[in-house]
Amino acid sequence: MIEVQGLTKRYGAVQAVDDLTFSVKPGVVTGFLGPNGAGKSTTMRMILGLDKPSSGTALIDGSAYRDLPNPARKVGALLDAKGVHPNRSARSTLLWQAQAAGIPSSRVDEVLALVGLTDVAGKRVGGFSLGMGQRLGIAAALLGDPEYLILDEPVNGLDPAGIRWVRGLLQSLAAEGRTVLVSSHLLAEMAQTAENLIIIGRGRLVADTSVAEFIRSNSAVTVVARAVDTQALEAALAGLAYRRVVDADGREALEIPDRSTDEIGALAHATGVQLAELSERRASLEEAYMNSTQGHAQYVSEGVSNA
Template identity: 80%
Template sequence: MIEVQGLTKRYGAVTAVDDLTFTVPPGRVTGFLGPNGAGKSTTMRMIVGLDKPTAGQSLIDGSAYANLDKPAQTVGALLDAKGVHPNRSARASLLWQAQAAGLPKSRVDEVLALVGLSDVAGKRVGGFSLGMNQRLGIAAALLGDPEYLILDEPVNGLDPEGIRWVRGLLRALAAEGRTVLVSSHLLAEMAQTADHLIVIGRGRLVADTSVADFIRGNSRVTTVVRPAGDNLPALEEALRRGLEGAGNAGAGVTRSVDADGRPVLEVADVSSDEVGALAFHAGVQLAELTERRASLEEAYMQSTEGHTQYAAGSAPVAQPSAGRHAAQPSQPNSPEVPNA
């Protein structure tokens, strides 16, 4: 188990991580989420001993990383996929790491095959794409066949096949009882990969919960219902009357149309079970009954509102063209958007 206890990191007047406490148990994939500048990478670096905390501690299997007898066989980490010598080959980059950790040379070729880099093992890393560097970084993390994996943005730059492969790998390793902590900004992918979420903002804990509970707690449910035939008015009346009778008069019932242009009713904050029961008691046959919840991305945006350190301003609104002069640069005294 990874234990983070009151972890704090300050750089002068800036607090990057602020009294952060959470645990990462074995046997599941734990997603580590937060806006840019939230302190995710700093936290991961402190867990593996690359940064010294200002206060608090992080423990791996009850010990600080520096006190582990065989760190490479205990923890595998990918924190910077580009942190390799560009003039070394992929095999040479892994070989020195294996030798430093006392691992057999055969393990290098095993992990190269595992990540799909066997055919380019002799090529210089400086010519690798971002996705290939990611695969090499994952190979390095897996060299010691570790019980703990700490990966910072492992799917960044990978194609869809590569992302799917990483998803399967992480879930398989967790199923073996290993401890997996992974950060990512690809929230749709994280929704398919992670079992549990640690969400931070401005260095502080925002959420420590399962993916399902996180979405449920940070989004509203909407039930879409469509009656058979021309019974929309009867169903609407039945729902309004039934919700008022159940003391749920605040639930909204609105008319809408689906993707095929058919009229439907949308009932906010009421489950499909409740809507179905009301329709049944009213004797209205249903053609559709669907419960919709927000995606992980929508729930994440809701939960981290106010915790974002770097937020872009609104995009400038294009003004109607007034001829060729409309495209000319602004005058010195007019406001301009700074360079990104």
């Protein structure tokens, strides 16, 4: 488990992280979200011992990163895929890391195959595309077959097939009982990848919960009802707020906010209205995220709607 307790980081007058406390449990993918400047990267750097906290602690399996006996075999991290020597080949980039950590060279070829870079293993990484560089960074993170994975924007620059591959990889690693913490700005993708969420804003904790509970807590429910006789349904809903909509097939339906399907179904049954559709619609993770982080963003454009 990753345990962050009272973590604080100041850079002069700037409070980058402010008394942050959360834990990352094994067996699930945990998404790490927040607006630009929220303190996500700084927090990850402190967990990995790259930045020293002003106060508080960040522990991995009960120890600070610097105290782990062989951190490369315990923790795999990707913070900056561009932080490699451009004139080295992909294989030599991983080989020196493996040798430094006492990892067999055969593992280099294994992770190159895993991330789909076997055919370009001998090419200089300076000529790699952004997506290929990300795959190499993920390979480096997996080199020690680690129990913990900490990844900052791992799908940046990947095409849809690559994003889907990363999603499956992270979920399969978590299913093996590993601890996976991953940040991303692609909220639709995070909704499909993560089970738990940690959301911060201006260095402070905004939410620490499951994806389902977060959406449920930060968005209203809208019931969609479509009847054989729309006017009869409107009469049954007298006194309730609703609006008429037309679906993609040109069929007329009613949207009833802040009600449940149980309520609307019972009302239709009591008044003899025959329903052709009755469903609930909740906001997306993106909509729930925008609602929860209002006032927490450091950089806000003026005159631009978030709708």
